[in-house]
Amino acid sequence: MTGLVPLIALGAGAVLAMLLAPKAPAWLVRGVAGAAMALAAGVSALRLGLPVGDGPAILSDDGLARFGTLVASLTGLAALVWLRPAPPAREGPALMALATLGAALLSGATHAAPFFIGLELVTLSLIAMFVLPLTRPALEAGYKLLIMGGAGAASLLMGLAFLYAASGSLEFQGWTPVPGLRGDPLMAIGTAFLLGGLAFKFALVPFHMWAPDGFEGAPAAAAAFAGAASKAAVAIALVRLADVGLPEPVWSGALMALGAASILLGNFLALRQSSLTRMLGYSSVAHSGYIAVIVASGLAAPEAVPFYILAYAPALLAALCVGARLGPDPRIEDLRGLGWRSPLSGAALTLGLISLAGLPAVAGFIAKIYLFVAILSAGDWVSVVAAVIGSALGFYYYLRFVVIVWRRLPPGTEDTPYPVREAPAASAPALPLAEVAVLVSASALLLAAGLYPAPFTEVLAALVP
């Protein structure tokens, strides 16, 4: 039963934060939500290595679930740190706790119901978070996420319904086709619909439209959660579905096609973006493509996807945290000479972007090696070509930002207080010290996993049954 402790903690935290929101001071609300997430993260981290617990039938308490909860809660905790306290909406922390609960539920789900509830919980709370600042771009981003979310959910449900109709069971395991039975058309159509829904949530092309706008319009914390935690949870769900054995030509074929398309379009559209968050949005589409391709290649190395998440999440968090410190809409011009003005955020941003690009000495490189090893050993040449082109394009636009960060400032402007453009009061950092902690820990994790990956690979390999 201890498997459910993190979920309980998150649920209670969310409700408490919601109740306290109108009356209590902002720091208290943030404290409660933070405590809940920290507890959830702590418990799941401690139980990471333990053998599979005997959770209820619909929720499995295995390594993957704990890893998903851990990533979700840590991302939530980190996002909480730089969630700017917009005066009107005080429910930020509560929504963050709700979203983390949803992600934890999703990564543990082995039954259609928790799977669907987790997914929708994350989407709905994200819509609410997108809208928090109540500025026009935020509202627009929220509206787009709402409509796309609805369509995605409908498609997901259709998929689940068809699978249920075909197999008669709502359990993932139930859908494993009985060997020898002819491929049931219902199963195939169900899988197609299911993939549609997942592709929306995973922001794979052509369902990705909401991601760039979301990253640009929404507050950085929400974008961080959408990019890191929800993607991690969906990736874990994909890994679970992968060994369910859904009808083969549809599942891996579609995933590979969607993945390759996202890699190409994601990287291509990010080529000359001038806004850091929008570029990160497109890059998150590309990275979802990489993960999809890894899953499609049959997961030869079990720890490939978790390691990729481990490499991608901190990088995105670091980049978005630095973006948040630069004001609501960080442009490439704001980054000029950032490295000299504030070395920590410069270094953290550089490390994050280098890890996203997959250059050596950071976790991204090892993740890239896993990617290429997986797709090469599976021998699906489409994804290899896409990955190579994607990485090449990726080098260009990631390093474009890195170069700007370390370019010397034009003389005479060194001492201008940064950010260069005056920022509305809302963007003043709430917890400067905590942000420093987030940046340092993210960079440290990236460097450690990059230089000495052995312990991480061992732990992650033990996760997948």
Place this chain on the structure above:
Amino acid sequence: MTPLFLTAALVLATGLFAVGLFGLMIRRGILFQIIALEIMLTGPALAFVAAGAHHGDPGGQGMFIFVLVLAASEVALGLALYLRLGRHADVSDSDTVNLLRR
């Protein structure tokens, strides 16, 4: 619940889903888009009920209730957004809500 009847129900569900999706694309008004969204969600609801009946398993009914819950919350959020957006853009034409592009 003969298999024939099940396939008919599923076809109907897919039809509903398609109508909703089509409505989402055609109508400009945000309200109408939310309505189209609801229609889309009725598709899977029907499919679940039919599948449940076909297999004689109450799970379908349970999932149907979850779908309803989702539809309700989507509508709530949609209407709230509709009001907020009304202040900023012409709500009757969702194309004006395109500040975030390129």
Place this chain on the structure above:
Amino acid sequence: MALTALIVLPLFGGIAALLVARLGRNAERWFSIAVLAVALIALIVAWTGGPPPDAPGAQWLALVRYQYAPALGLQFLLAMDGLSGALVAVSIVLGIISVVISWNIRKQSGLFHACILWTVAASNGVFLAMDLLFFAFFWELMLVPSFLLISIWGHGDREAVALKFLVFNAVAGLGLLAAVFYMAATAPEITFDAFVFAEMGIPPLAQVWLLLGFSMAFLTKLPAPPFHAWLPDAHTMAPTAGSILLAGLLLKTGAYGLFRFPGMLFPDGFHVLAPYGLALGAFGTIYGAVLACGQTDAKRLVAYTSIAHMSIVLMGLSGGVHFAMMGAGVEMIAHAFSASALFLLIGALYDRVGTRDLRQLGGLQQTAPRFAAAFAVFFSAALAMPGTANFLGEALVITGMFQVNWFLAAIALVSLVVSVVYATGLLKRIIFGVPSKACVTQDLTWSELAPVIVLATGTLLFGMLPQLLLVVLEPAVDAALAPLVRP
């Protein structure tokens, strides 16, 4: 643990030397000598540390294995046997000597000492690494400090020459890299461990191609004739310390590579390519010796003699017979001593007289008898006079050649004769004759005489009492020959 210290110590010592240089008062020179001394102690500790339990062969004296990314087959594997131990000892001693000899280098002396230490570290890495990825890494790393040494502190148009040296060796290194990566890729699971490859049994045809890739890099560094164009220029333009490191260390890595890997990894490839190795070696001895006779620049002359001597080593190595391999091992170490000593003396002469052109030198006997005596000792080593280690090496190689093929033995003897011509030529123009206007005024100072004495004792000691060296090389030669003997 001591083995890793052999590489890590000079590597970080070099970096530290950069900083210590700011303290002034020759701080970085004493620091470098201290670092190398500690490295020598580490070598002794490693040597006497008792045979490692998990060593695959009997001849390994010490072994360090450190898996840092097992999933991707990456590991840090060092192993030392008699030969590599001796070569590491020689490289450290020559490192100390090059520091002592360049006591008056003032320009960026911090970086200078860093380069010396890095060269020693990299060559120790090559001698010890049994993980092919690290071997290839150190192989390329070795070029950088030497390139710096030549291009910053060299003479004449040093940049062009340094670039030629770097490009020549780097391109050749590609052959090695390609072979290593091909082997890693085709291995059942990704690994770069030489021991695993040794047991893995690579198909014969692949062995030939892989050995070609390996030998491309080794022959260029050896240097064997068609690929030797970089050596004479590099030596003439290099500073004294650079020449000593180049002759004492870099040339030996090529020979060491040909000693260790063909026998161990590609026995069938070796049997196919050995005759070509012999032919190349034979041609090299004659070609190097004949060219040495006609040189007008002292360093170029000694450079071509190095080509001749190292080609004899190549003949010994590709002979595949016990005597020849043993001779090659001895000749490697003997040549390290004699060539470095000659470069040292010519460097000292250049510092005093300002020219290396033999036509303007002469009359050293009159003005600096001690200088002349030193030259005479190493002159006799250059022409392999019995009693010097060079003779022992070449006699053993010739004995081996008699077992393999008499015509090659005859060629080796001819090169022995031609060696007299160029050695006496060198001596005639430097020592004999009327003291020219560019005459030496000051005899050898102690900072130059001490290294000469060390090298002289090395040459004569191993010449007169060769047991020390032969006992050390014996197991290494047996192990290298074991897979080669025809089934």
Place this chain on the structure above:
Amino acid sequence: MSPFFALLLVPMPAMGAFLLLGLGPAEFNRRAIQTIALAGATLPAVVMLPLGAYCLMGTCDGIQPIFDLEVGPAVVALALKLDPLSALVGVTVTIIGACVIGYSIDYMAKSEIADLRRYFALMNLFLASMLCMVLAGDSIIFFLGWELMGLCSFFLIAYHVTSARAIAAGRKAFVITRVADAFLLAALLLLFLEAGSVRLDDLIPAGIATDDVRRGLIAALLLAGAMGKSAQLPFHTWLPSAMAGPTPVSALLHSATMVAAGAYLLARLAPLMETVPLVMAVTATVGAATALFGATAAVFQLDVKRLLAYSSISQIGFMLLAIGLGQPEVAIAHFVVHAIFKSLLFLSAGDITQIARGTTDIAAMRGALRARPVAYLAFVAGAASLAGIPFVTGGWFSKEAILASAWLAGPFGIVLWGVALSAAVLTGAYAFRPVLVGLIPVKGARMTFGGVFTNLPILLLAAGTFAIAPLVTPMVEFLDATVPHPPLAVELVGAVAPFVGLALAFAMTFMPRISRRVAQARRMRSGIRIDGVYQIVFVQPFVALVRWLTGQRGSIADPVGTLPVMGAQWLVGAIVRPLAHDPLDRAWAGFASATVRAWGVARHVQSGRVRDYALAIAVGVALLLLLGWGTTWR
């Protein structure tokens, strides 16, 4: 501790003197240098004599091992060996070494400290290496001594560092002897491979036991090695030009000891050589031919040192003849006698010419009787022994034994006997030419006497030439062999030969017509210009090759080295040149701008309108359905 331990002590003092003088850092004054040198030279004799005496009394066949080491399968056991042969030769070498170095103390009195020190160091090193070779019990030490002698001869010939001629002579000597050493090394290594050990007494039986082809080759190589070192016919050109060195050097190295080392080598390995009759025959013929050639060339020489050089060549020819006929003991006896009188001749000639005018041509010896009586009389004694005046001089006994052994060696032997006899006649001729010139009176020549160090060795050696006469036959018996005795008539003819030579000498010096023709015979004087032939056949092509390879003749320097470099440069050029205006680069630039333009278009896909997004989702779902339905449709 076996008595043979003393063997180790024999070369030690000389080596010690070399280390002290040559490489020692201490500063010595002239007196100290001379004492050290003298000690280094005489002590070996002091040690060797008792050893020789011990050898005389009992059996003297002992081995003193030094150390042994294993090189793979073979065991290398270094040792010194004492047997009649090495004892006899050892004693001779030590005595002559002592005399010559003693003599050179006065002779080199004028040269300054640094050169003197170098001279004595090298002389001692030479003595040590010669003793090493003589006493060697194994091939490694033998070859060590053999090669070190070559090195010392190079440095000593080129002692006058400033004279280009001396240096060139030194280099020529070193190169030619090195060629011989190469042959010897090959032979020794082949024997080592056969025997698996380096001890001489293992090598010889192993050599004999091998198959004929290999044994023949080894014997031939040994012969070639000996001929090179002993300046026999094909390799003789270096000895006359080696006279450029100081006279004591010529006395010790280039007449008595080093040059005869070849004969000693063949004597030492005689059992092996005798098993190959063809090589023995070749040795004999080469010996006889060289004897004749040496004698004829010596007759026409104008310079006394070159005369004596050619005389050495011919005398060693005699030794090789004896060895070739299967009489190594006789050859060694001749070696001992020749060592004594030839060094005597050199020392006395050196003393005479040094006083006269420094040039060493025979004319300068005119009036030597009155100018340097002691030296002149010693020279006469030496010349007599060289010519082989019967019954009185040692030379006659040993030469007579050689002629006898030639006569008794069957029909071919008789031919050799004839050649040898004519050589003996000519020897008489050239031996007495300087003696007669010395008799010609020169007005106003003051009688002077050299210092004690000059005269003592000369007198000692002169006494030796006469004292050795009766000892020749016992010496041969000591080496356990018997002196052959031809019929009386043949012996008489041999006895007459020197007198015929004397008459010839008298004619040449005093008959103006003949002496003028002798003076003009330049071709004969330069050894029928074999030296010139070698220069053209060997040296010039080598120099041309070197010049061509190093690019001094306008060709590219180091062609084999630069070929790959030029090839690479051409290749790179060929690849880069067509791209000079770099269509490839422009292609890339074009591609880059195209991508940016395409990006500009593509970004409009993200129109920002929700309805377009819905369209995208619809298309996506439709495609997925198509995929799903398509794959399962049967």
